Amino acid sequence: MALAKKLDPTKVTQSLPISKPESRLYMSFISVAFISLLIGGLMGLLQTLVRSGKFTLPFGIDYYQVLTVHGVILGLVLTTFFIVGFHLAAMGKTVGISEQQLRVAWIGFWMMFFGTAMAATTILLGEASVLYTFYAPLRAHPVFYIGLALVIVGSWIVGFVNWHQLAVWKKAHPGKKSPLLAFMVTINTLMWFIASLGVAVAVLVQFIPWSLGYAETINVLLSRTLFWYFGHPLVYFWLLPAYMAWYVMIPKIIGGKIFSDSLARMSFVLFLFFSIPVGFHHQLTEPGIDPTWKFIQVTLTMMVVIPSLMTAFSLFATFEITGRRKGAKGLFGWFKKLPWKDVRFLAPFIGMLAFIPGGIGGIINASHQMNSLIHNTIWVTGHFHLTVATTVMLTFFGISYWLIPHLRGRKLTPQINRLGIIQAIIWTVGMTIMSGAMHIAGLLGAPRRSSYSEYAGGDQVTEWIGYQMAQAIGGTILFIGIILMVYIFIKLTFFAPKGEEEFPIAEEEEDAEPTPAWFENWKMWIGITIVLILAAYTIPVIDIIQHSPLGSKPFDFPIGR
Amino acid sequence: MIMHLHKYEKIWLIFGIGSLIVFLVVLGYGAFWQGTHPQSHGVTIDPNNIESNEAFKPENLGLTKVSDDKYIVNIAASAFFYDFGKDEEGKTVNHIRIPKGSTVLFQVATKDVVHGFHVAGTNVNMMVEPGYVSSLETVMDKPGTYTVVCNEYCGLGHHLMYATVEVYE
Known part of the structure; x- marks a missing residue:
């Protein structure tokens, strides 16, 4: 490194004021996310109640309609709106936004909003009970697919704004390293763009013409492959904003410094590399993909273990160093110095802990052979309720406690802080029961995405139903947590006392090693990402197309159209 | 090293990556030598008949x-x-x-x-x-x-x- 160029280490302002018009945009995104939380959460509650066998849906509402709403509104709408809003706020804070960029970002917002409304309408009319994965050859109403496409394209527009924001900043600050948060947002939007190209191609080229009747048949396996090319990076798109909060905000909240700027950047770059060329691990039990290529993508999948280990090390190193600076003694004395009574720390911390079993479960899921035992069982549902619905959601809640009052010119009061702590505990208890029961029932073979059924009866099924009862109890507790969170959101947005709440951005250690300049080499990062994707997908996709069977005509009757 | 890493972090990563390699070798051995691949035969059939x-x-x-x-x-x-x-x-x-x-x-x-x-x-x-x-x-x-x-x-x-x-x- 001695010979390589080093970036100018002089400090640049990392904290710009956020104007009223900016705040309005960011809050619009976040508000849609919280409304989605309420609707999607209610759907989740109804599902667990139906599956308990003690409750039937009123007004002829179908279970799978409810399930489609739950998946689309929480998996796609809540997450994307919150993340895009958070990305914008992080960029506005660190590199700034121009009036023109703001205007373009609003276009993105309205596209996403109308896309969501279109998809929601078709689902509510019972024209799109295809679940959020919309697997062909089940055919939803064309407007459903068009709505989804608009949500994605809208999110791209905001992503382009984010890139432009960084480019403008870099021009104004030649030779300076980009602020860490801006670097992370750029990585995440890059990953999102490259990944969602896959599903965009599937929707625009395959689904829309076929659903409108212009194309007679669809290549089912190709559509699934394109979906999962997108579907796995999607989960990292959810996770990386949580990592941003862990790397950049949490150290500040606990009164510490960033453990290592380069390490944080490196882990994000590795996530960019290894989150996309891995979709086959969702398709391990499919008949038409060569097993060797499945195994290659399994290997690539497991590479994300490396940045995950780096992250775990950095976080706990920050905790320990900070605790010791505050006078902690002994091997674990620093643990007591952490601000347990500060919800901005506690909620994301519980999220970090949930990621330990979540990550282990993920390794099991992607493990070529072990996958056969749990594929499409409710174990998988239990898994992502730990990762996205606990790790990611509790961190997003943790972000909301300071971001919303910061944007609204209000304060997080001790009373709301206390409510937040109660909320985090309710969430933890509810999720432990629900996700735990899902994991166990899944190991016993209980299927996911299925309404209440006694099948042919027998011991096996009786056992599943017992765990479904536990899921209903956990789901009810979680819904109480959701109501409390929405109450907190309203309170923070409209009623908390006026004041200033900090946007926490931690600094590096005084004597930190300078970050190598090659981190700013975006062409290299994008180049390696594309090479990895081509290496993992070119041959198997050609194989899928060359050896594909006749295409499938659309089916409407199974979803009651 | 082109990037500075803490000593303990190196130990942690060497241990972690080492475990990962062992794990993948076990999976690979099972798949390619013992034939425990998940089903993947690529046998096609006319979906309409x-x-x-x-x-x-x-x-x-x-x-x-x-x-x-x-x-x-x-x-x-x-x-x-x-x-x-x-x-x-x-x-x-x-x-x-x-x-x-x-x-x-x-x-x-x-x-x-x-x-x-x-x-x-x-x-x-x-x-x-x-x-x-x-x-x-x-x-x-x-x-x-x-x-x-x-x-x-x-x-x-x-x-x-x-x-x-x-x-x-």
């Missing part, structure tokens, strides 16, 4: 004894039904019995949308997709009654799609 394949002609559906301890089970899946053929009395079969220790080849194809085929609690777990034959051979050596469930969403009656497999001593 699965009967064009010998195995899925109505008379060949259900359980067939091939030799003393070898069986084939052919299943035609459609929304929301597994067709195991008919018994001697012409009644629809949705329960099959297999003696313990038998080698069983399950072959499934769909007439319409994507389905799942899971002998719940075992690793006989396959996606069934239009245009492909899903197949998996296994030894059924644990007695009991297993529920066969469709575990991929196939429409409003998805949860009503099932059968049972009994492994008897």
Whole structure:
């Protein structure tokens, strides 16, 4: 490194004021996310109640309609709106936004909003009970697919704004390293763009013409492959904003410094590399993909273990160093110095802990052979309720406690802080029961995405139903947590006392090693990402197309159209 | 090193990456040397006419004894039904019995949308997709009654799609 160029280490302002018009945009995104939380959460509650066998849906509402709403509104709408809003706020804070960029970002917002409304309408009319994965050859109403496409394209527009924001900043600050948060947002939007190209191609080229009747048949396996090319990076798109909060905000909240700027950047770059060329691990039990290529993508999948280990090390190193600076003694004395009574720390911390079993479960899921035992069982549902619905959601809640009052010119009061702590505990208890029961029932073979059924009866099924009862109890507790969170959101947005709440951005250690300049080499990062994707997908996709069977005509009757 | 790493972090990463390599070698050994790949045969079939394949002609559906301890089970899946053929009395079969220790080849194809085929609690777990034959051979050596469930969403009656497999001593 001695010979390589080093970036100018002089400090640049990392904290710009956020104007009223900016705040309005960011809050619009976040508000849609919280409304989605309420609707999607209610759907989740109804599902667990139906599956308990003690409750039937009123007004002829179908279970799978409810399930489609739950998946689309929480998996796609809540997450994307919150993340895009958070990305914008992080960029506005660190590199700034121009009036023109703001205007373009609003276009993105309205596209996403109308896309969501279109998809929601078709689902509510019972024209799109295809679940959020919309697997062909089940055919939803064309407007459903068009709505989804608009949500994605809208999110791209905001992503382009984010890139432009960084480019403008870099021009104004030649030779300076980009602020860490801006670097992370750029990585995440890059990953999102490259990944969602896959599903965009599937929707625009395959689904829309076929659903409108212009194309007679669809290549089912190709559509699934394109979906999962997108579907796995999607989960990292959810996770990386949580990592941003862990790397950049949490150290500040606990009164510490960033453990290592380069390490944080490196882990994000590795996530960019290894989150996309891995979709086959969702398709391990499919008949038409060569097993060797499945195994290659399994290997690539497991590479994300490396940045995950780096992250775990950095976080706990920050905790320990900070605790010791505050006078902690002994091997674990620093643990007591952490601000347990500060919800901005506690909620994301519980999220970090949930990621330990979540990550282990993920390794099991992607493990070529072990996958056969749990594929499409409710174990998988239990898994992502730990990762996205606990790790990611509790961190997003943790972000909301300071971001919303910061944007609204209000304060997080001790009373709301206390409510937040109660909320985090309710969430933890509810999720432990629900996700735990899902994991166990899944190991016993209980299927996911299925309404209440006694099948042919027998011991096996009786056992599943017992765990479904536990899921209903956990789901009810979680819904109480959701109501409390929405109450907190309203309170923070409209009623908390006026004041200033900090946007926490931690600094590096005084004597930190300078970050190598090659981190700013975006062409290299994008180049390696594309090479990895081509290496993992070119041959198997050609194989899928060359050896594909006749295409499938659309089916409407199974979803009651 | 081109990037500074803390000493403990190096130890942590070497240990972590080392474990990862061991883990992948174990998976790879199982897959390539012991043949424990998940099902992937790439055998295609006409999705509009699965009967064009010998195995899925109505008379060949259900359980067939091939030799003393070898069986084939052919299943035609459609929304929301597994067709195991008919018994001697012409009644629809949705329960099959297999003696313990038998080698069983399950072959499934769909007439319409994507389905799942899971002998719940075992690793006989396959996606069934239009245009492909899903197949998996296994030894059924644990007695009991297993529920066969469709575990991929196939429409409003998805949860009503099932059968049972009994492994008897």
